[in-house]
Amino acid sequence: MIKSLITLAALSAAVPLSAQGVEPAPALPALTMEQETTLRCGVAFALVQQSREAGDAGFQDYPELGQRGQEFFVRTMAQLMEQTGANRDAIAQLVMREAEALKGDPQAIEQVMPACLLMLEASGL
Incomplete structure (x- = not known):
């Protein structure tokens, strides 16, 4: 599911809106700090899991x-x-x-994962 959503988003962004036959999307909603944090963590989890599955040695230390x-x-x-x-x-x-912001900064995932893992534990999942 995570991979398919990221893939869908990537494909949608790659195709010009005129070729998609749709009107431009409305402005993105403004997010609260809490919403931005949960979004960042959800995306970080997806990126870490994808990297682990791909065998990327830099991500094998994460659970x-x-x-x-x-x-x-x-x-x-x-x-x-x-x-x-x-x-x-x-x-x-x-x-x-x-995803682009996290991938664009080599230290970003390393910086957010400790807090994100705490958030995951606190969520009860």
């Missing part, structure tokens, strides 16, 4: 996130849709923006 990380991601995205009124396309754009 297996599997079902727990996926459930956190799914619940976070559903919660963002409910709280902001954003549609799936807008949420996919937010996911892609966050």
